[in-house]
Amino acid sequence: MARFIHTGDWQLGMTRHYFTDGAQERFSQARFDAIARIGELAREHAAEFVVVCGDVFETNQVDRRTVSRALDGLARVPVPVYLLPGNHDPLDAGSLYRQPTFTQRKPSNVRVLETSEPLEVAPGVELVGAPWTSKRPLEDLVARATRGLEPRPGRLRIVVAHGALDALSPNPDDPALIELASFERALAERRAHYLALGDRHSLTSVGSTGRVRYAGAPEPTDFDEVEPGHVLLVELDDARCQVEPLRVATWGFERREFRLDGDADLDAFARTLEDNPNKARTVLKLDLIGTLTIRQKARLDQALEDLEDKYAAVPLSERRTELAVTPNDADFAELALSGFGAAAVARLREQAATTDELGRTARAALALLVRLSERRA
Ligand SMILES: [Mn+2]
Structure with a gap:
């Protein structure tokens, strides 16, 4: 034997x-x-x-x-x-x-x-x-x-x-x-x-x-x-x-899909991924679908940044871009901008309504703006 x-x-x-x-x-x-x-x-x-x-x-x-x-x-x-x-x-x-x-x-x-x-x-x-x-x-x-x-x-x-x-x-x-x-x-x-x-x-x-x-x-x-x-x-x-x-393994490669259509989904998303006790040895790939407002997208970006700090890596999934971001008025109500700032937001919102590369860049810029203003508050 x-x-x-x-x-x-x-x-x-x-x-x-x-x-x-x-x-x-x-x-x-x-x-x-x-x-x-x-x-x-x-x-x-x-x-x-x-x-x-x-x-x-x-x-x-x-x-x-x-x-x-x-x-x-x-x-x-x-x-x-x-x-x-x-x-x-x-x-x-x-x-x-x-x-x-x-x-x-x-x-x-x-x-x-x-x-x-x-x-x-x-x-x-x-x-x-x-x-x-x-x-x-x-x-x-x-x-x-x-x-x-x-x-x-x-x-x-x-x-x-x-x-x-x-x-x-x-x-x-x-x-x-x-x-x-x-x-x-x-x-x-x-x-x-x-x-x-x-x-x-x-x-x-x-x-x-x-x-x-x-x-x-x-x-x-x-x-x-x-x-x-x-x-x-x-x-x-x-x-x-x-x-x-x-x-034998101590590491994991996880691919996970989330549907994100609002704040409740974002809460569940963050909670679920926070739960993993082995983050430092987990490589996480996220497939995100759904529709978020600019403010919610800013929350998501903040959550992703936090995950990237804790997980071994969060490499970009090819599907992450399937997330649609639609600006609404509530997104900008609290920005309290005037003059040049208000004009810039108005122009970005116009551009954000288009479906091309410029639209995507404008939506990302608006999300960043909302996120930065919330951090300052
Ligand atoms: Mn081999």
């Missing part, structure tokens, strides 16, 4: 353009902390080893500090860890796995799967790696890694790979697609017993065998991921494959 942790897509060193410096540092740190948590889970669940199925690092160009901190974290994992080069960190001429920072500081419990030569990692248990040696492989690396394998009774084989399965990919012309049927034949013939995959950041079981899986990213990286934030605890023998997802 084999009992191990299957993970991948750590993406150490990943950056996001919408982060402020502080949020970026928290995001980076969370990925190092995940290594420590995976080590604790390995101990707690008596896993014999950990396989990391590619994209351990975001690129081969991550800075020295990222490599050093990763290796420091890996040294503390109480079991052997096997790293597979993926499409983000391929084993090419410039690979970080071949640079002195990595080779000289690599702890003894860490090994890079550089070839598909079966590697015995426990009595009767072999790993078969399918490493990426370039960013654009021209064949199915899993088929290549398993082609020459013969069934050996009493021996379990875990294939460690990275990439898209043909059953899930929208791009049938990609020569590197992993053919599910071909691996299922290897399973049926007992040439291999499990396919540990990375690349897809969503927790996914593919086909009906339960032996072909993506663990997903242990810390999420984007909005379109389904159930990211886990590693898989796999218990495997010839007759049985039991897999349990174990939660």
